[in-house]
Amino acid sequence: MRRSTLCFWVTLAIGSLTVSGFPQGNTFRSDDPLKADPDQLPIPQPHPVELSQTLDLLENTFSLRPDKDVPIPESENTNTLGAVPDSSWFTNRMGQRVMSIEELVRGPNQLEGPDRSEPWVIIDVKSEGITPGFTIRDGKDEVYFIKFDPPKYPQLATSTEVIATRFFYAFGYHVAENYLSFIRRQDLRISPDARLEDEEGKERPVRESDIDNIFRWAYQESDGTTPVIASRRIPGIPLGHFTYYGTRSDDPNDIFPHQNRRELRGLRVFAAWLNHDDSRSINSLDVYVGEPGEGSVKHYLLDFGSALGSGSVKPQSRRAGNEYIIEGKPIAKAGLTFGIWDRPWRHVKYPDYPAIGRFEADFFQPQLWKPEYPNPAFERMQPEDAFWATRIVLRFTDEMIRAIVDTGQISDPDASNYLVETLIKRRDKIIRYYLPRMNPLDQFQLTGEPGFTLRLEFKNLGLEAGLASASSYQYQWFRFDNGSQGLEPLSEIRPSTESSLAVPQDAAAYLMVRITTSSREQPQWRKRVEVFIRNDFQKPTVVGIQREQ
Amino acid sequence: MKMIYRILFVALLLAQLPFLAAQETANPDSRAEELRERRRQKGQEIVPPKTSGVTKAFIKMEKGEFIRQIKAIRWKDFYPQFGQISPTSGFSLGGRYYKRTGLGLTVEGTASASFTGYRQAAFHFGRFNQMAPHTFLGPNAFGAPFDFGDERPGQVKSFLYLDLRYRYLPREPFFGVGPDSSLEDETTYLLEDGHYGAVAGYQFGRWVGVGVRGSYLKVNTGPGTDDAFPAIGDLFDDNTAPGLARQPDFLRFDSAIFFNFVDTPGNPHKGGEIGLSYSRYDARGDDEFDFDSIALDLRGYLPLGSRQRVLAVRFWASRDNADPGGRVPFYLMDTLGGKETLRGFNQYRFRDARLIYLSAEYRWEAAPGIEGAFFYDTGNVFPESEDIEFKHLEHNIGAGIRFKAMNRVIFRLDVGRGREGTIVHFQFGPSF
Numbered sequence: 001m002r003r004s005t006l007c008f009w010v011t012l013a014i015g016s017l018t019v020s021g022f023p024q025g026n027t028f029r030s031d032d033p034l035k036a037d038p039d040q041l042p043i044p045q046p047h048p049v050e051l052s053q054t055l056d057l058l059e060n061t062f063s064l065r066p067d068k069d070v071p072i073p074e075s076e077n078t079n080t081l082g083a084v085p086d087s088s089w090f091t092n093r094m095g096q097r098v099m100s101i102e103e104l105v106r107g108p109n110q111l112e113g114p115d116r117s118e119p120w121v122i123i124d125v126k127s128e129g130i131t132p133g134f135t136i137r138d139g140k141d142e143v144y145f146i147k148f149d150p151p152k153y154p155q156l157a158t159s160t161e162v163i164a165t166r167f168f169y170a171f172g173y174h175v176a177e178n179y180l181s182f183i184r185r186q187d188l189r190i191s192p193d194a195r196l197e198d199e200e201g202k203e204r205p206v207r208e209s210d211i212d213n214i215f216r217w218a219y220q221e222s223d224g225t226t227p228v229i230a231s232r233r234i235p236g237i238p239l240g241h242f243t244y245y246g247t248r249s250d251d252p253n254d255i256f257p258h259q260n261r262r263e264l265r266g267l268r269v270f271a272a273w274l275n276h277d278d279s280r281s282i283n284s285l286d287v288y289v290g291e292p293g294e295g296s297v298k299h300y301l302l303d304f305g306s307a308l309g310s311g312s313v314k315p316q317s318r319r320a321g322n323e324y325i326i327e328g329k330p331i332a333k334a335g336l337t338f339g340i341w342d343r344p345w346r347h348v349k350y351p352d353y354p355a356i357g358r359f360e361a362d363f364f365q366p367q368l369w370k371p372e373y374p375n376p377a378f379e380r381m382q383p384e385d386a387f388w389a390t391r392i393v394l395r396f397t398d399e400m401i402r403a404i405v406d407t408g409q410i411s412d413p414d415a416s417n418y419l420v421e422t423l424i425k426r427r428d429k430i431i432r433y434y435l436p437r438m439n440p441l442d443q444f445q446l447t448g449e450p451g452f453t454l455r456l457e458f459k460n461l462g463l464e465a466g467l468a469s470a471s472s473y474q475y476q477w478f479r480f481d482n483g484s485q486g487l488e489p490l491s492e493i494r495p496s497t498e499s500s501l502a503v504p505q506d507a508a509a510y511l512m513v514r515i516t517t518s519s520r521e522q523p524q525w526r527k528r529v530e531v532f533i534r535n536d537f538q539k540p541t542v543v544g545i546q547r548e549q
Numbered sequence: 550m551k552m553i554y555r556i557l558f559v560a561l562l563l564a565q566l567p568f569l570a571a572q573e574t575a576n577p578d579s580r581a582e583e584l585r586e587r588r589r590q591k592g593q594e595i596v597p598p599k600t601s602g603v604t605k606a607f608i609k610m611e612k613g614e615f616i617r618q619i620k621a622i623r624w625k626d627f628y629p630q631f632g633q634i635s636p637t638s639g640f641s642l643g644g645r646y647y648k649r650t651g652l653g654l655t656v657e658g659t660a661s662a663s664f665t666g667y668r669q670a671a672f673h674f675g676r677f678n679q680m681a682p683h684t685f686l687g688p689n690a691f692g693a694p695f696d697f698g699d700e701r702p703g704q705v706k707s708f709l710y711l712d713l714r715y716r717y718l719p720r721e722p723f724f725g726v727g728p729d730s731s732l733e734d735e736t737t738y739l740l741e742d743g744h745y746g747a748v749a750g751y752q753f754g755r756w757v758g759v760g761v762r763g764s765y766l767k768v769n770t771g772p773g774t775d776d777a778f779p780a781i782g783d784l785f786d787d788n789t790a791p792g793l794a795r796q797p798d799f800l801r802f803d804s805a806i807f808f809n810f811v812d813t814p815g816n817p818h819k820g821g822e823i824g825l826s827y828s829r830y831d832a833r834g835d836d837e838f839d840f841d842s843i844a845l846d847l848r849g850y851l852p853l854g855s856r857q858r859v860l861a862v863r864f865w866a867s868r869d870n871a872d873p874g875g876r877v878p879f880y881l882m883d884t885l886g887g888k889e890t891l892r893g894f895n896q897y898r899f900r901d902a903r904l905i906y907l908s909a910e911y912r913w914e915a916a917p918g919i920e921g922a923f924f925y926d927t928g929n930v931f932p933e934s935e936d937i938e939f940k941h942l943e944h945n946i947g948a949g950i951r952f953k954a955m956n957r958v959i960f961r962l963d964v965g966r967g968r969e970g971t972i973v974h975f976q977f978g979p980s981f
Contacts (some may be wrong), residue, residue: 084877249597339913
């Protein structure tokens with residue numbers, strides 16, 4: 001038994017040992033592969049927690065890095081197919097099926113936008129800080145957070161937020177509803193209860209001049225309207241941010257350490273594609289949904305203003321995606337050479353599109369991409385986690401990317417085209433980097449009649465992505481003992497040029513086929529894929545997939 | 550007997566209930582049930598999240614609560630004030646009154662004192678920015694007619710305010726006038742002055758600002774109080790320290806224009822700044838001390854192939870021109886030496902009617918918030934323009950490290966070495 005396969009069984013065995021009161025030994029359970037993780041059991045409302053951004057940076061930079069001497073465990077929340085079941089963290093969308101253009105364009109939005117039949121009532125104002133904005137209540141009593149574009153960079157922040165939100169929704173994450181709206185100053189009224197804290201720290205009623213100042217700061221269209229992002233308040237009771245390490249101690253449903261969740265590890269691939277360098281705890285939100293005592297915690301990703309080429313109120317910094325805020329090696333190299341050693345990313349050329357900011361694909365290397373500071377889940381990403389995410393990225397066609405970018409309503413067609421082309425190039429780079437690192441066989445399904453013409457069909461994602469001109473397969477069938485994990489060969493190793501294998505007629509409860517792929521261009525495709533079939537005569541099922549890392 | 554059997558049966562049944570219940574909830578071959586069971590187990594060991602004191606402190610800091618708490622230490626519109634009165638005053642404590650009126654006008658009054666006996670009081674009324682300006686012409690001299698800051702929402706572009714100030718600086722260093730003054734001649738003197746006037750100005754976008762000031766200036770000097778050094782009168786007299794014997798009042802007029810074309814004000818990597826000022830001092834009832842003063846301050850920032858490496862250069866020259874037969878009082882002369890200029894020499898080490906100064910810094914960013922620097926400063930003071938000789942310029946070299954946040958140098962540690970020794974400066978704000 002090869003090392004990776006051994007690890008698989010050991011992991012499963014340890015997993016079952018930790019759960020008392022259950023019989024040991026069965027690799028596959030009756031309900032495998034699990035489609036949904038039952039992690040929304042009713043619980044009392046957890047305590048809201050506050051996060052220190054500074055400590056998060058320091059901890060993630062210095063103390064939560066993986067120990068080089070300790071092997072990184074495989075992701076813990078996957079099902080036996082290696083997929084991520086639906087949960088309070090994730091809903092399989094593009095990972096499960098190809099979404100329609102209409103679905104992609106609509107994204108998470110349930111409404112057509114904030115109600116405009118009556119003036120919006122400002123109930124809270126954030127006039128200080130980097131990004132001015134306020135909170136409104138519309139005519140239908142819905143609450144939205146309103147954010148603006150900086151004056152020098154029209155459409156930069158608003159289009160980025162809209163576009164990135166739709167991508168992350170399609171990936172499967174829970175995100176807020178974000179609407180692009182165009183408003184006028186006179187469409188707003190101030191609630192008598194609205195207060196703000198002035199620069200002296202004193203709370204006072206919001207004045208008309210405060211709103212005027214925000215509008216003065218913000219970009220305005222030539223027709224006098226101001227584009228804004230209206231972010232609908234997420235339903236539920238806010239509980240603070242989730243961390244990318246450990247679990248929440250007062251949430252019984254939260255049993256998998258976050259750094260070992262596949263969707264959080266794989267988020268690195270998505271974040272790299274969209275240059276979401278701000279993918280850190282501060283841009284997440286836990287909410288308690290449901291009736292008190294009967295609800296559970298749902299986990300959201302928030303605030304995509306710092307993604308693509310946008311740095312929220314200005315273009316992304318050149319460092320974004322290339323270097324952590326605190327990174328020892330470049331600091332030492334630049335410091336000790338008195339600046340003679342220079343960071344290569346400082347010399348990247350970006351086109352001058354104010355609505356796009358700094359976003360490019362030529363210098364980008366997916367494996368080297370970095371968020372603002374180390375993310376414990378990203379740092380533990382294993383090839384199979386990356387493969388899981390890459391197969392989702394692969395499903396985004398050029399047409400889909402174009403449709404999502406169009407939702408940002410970027411008025412400069414050249415800028416819009418550039419963004420589409422850059423996303424396509426970055427997508428292709430991700431595919432070209434990650435797919436060759438695993439045997440890219442996927443989408444296994446059984447066709448035909450059980451016991452007669454049953455066949456196991458699959459797709460070679462690498463071939464479909466054009467990473468090789470041709471490939472062939474070697475496979476061997478086994479009987480598999482679900483209790484003892486014993487394997488008994490049913491056939492010799494056989495070659496095949498087709499991505500469809502006849503399933504042997506056998507009475508064993510479980511069958512396993514071990515497949516390797518031969519390709520002149522992609523030597524790593526020789527890594528094994530083991531596919532397990534529950535040999536139920538009534539309804540045979542692909543029940544497990546194990547990939548050699 | 551039947552009753553006993555019935556009771557036994559019911560008891561047995563009751564004893565089985567937990568197991569029956571467990572059988573109902575725990576399907577032994579269900580992955581989902583296994584996960585539910587793990588969650589039930591965790592539910593029995595629930596621990597409320599703990600927020601450590603360190604985390605709470607950081608959160609408070611990030612929310613600006615410390616600053617707010619400091620600001621909240623107030624009585625009505627009175628606040629405490631911390632800082633420095635002059636580069637030689639050391640730490641000072643005081644109070645501030647600040648109130649905005651409904652017409653966009655602000656009233657501000659401050660009073661502070663240092664542990665070394667320095668005192669200061671000021672009163673402003675009118676329209677002005679609360680944020681400290683990020684650029685000064687010349688060293689951070691008292692009374693510069695500049696008040697230009699960044700453009701921010703709500704910040705005023707035009708300013709017009711009444712400016713009344715009083716200072717009591719009892720141990721200001723004085724080494725003599727002229728390029729040949731000696732370190733061994735260090736003395737201290739008392740400088741007590743009051744400025745009573747008004748300031749007006751306008752900032753045209755980011756690029757150009759103009760400002761004017763008109764004020765009545767009262768000055769008094771006397772022996773310094775620092776026992777470590779002789780008092781000024783012990784080594785100098787009115788000939789060697791013009792104005793030591795008597796200090797007339799002045800009518801003072803200042804004007805300045807400032808061009809700013811750096812890429813990032815406060816953290817420049819490219820571009821330049823030009824400041825030009827003209828001042829007129831009219832001594833009341835005494836023509837001996839009437840003089841004009843002009844100053845030019847040029848700053849250039851050149852990236853050396855990358856924003857990581859910047860060559861920063863500053864040229865500063867000033868000329869105090871006494872009316873025919875007159876003299877320039879020593880206490881109104883510009884000075885060289887200290888935290889901002891000629892960093893290898895003591896604060897206020899050189900002063901005279903002519904000043905020329907050049908500084909070059911090679912700055913490199915090791916990280917976005919950490920900058921190293923090597924610098925070379927040169928310059929000196931002279932009594933007349935024809936006395937300026939480059940061979941008489943003083944020099945120092947030095948190195949520094951600067952810590953930046955929010956596109957500003959928050960503090961810096963500069964070590965300058967000149968012919969008179971090595972001096973360490975720990976200073977808030979940029980060198981230039």
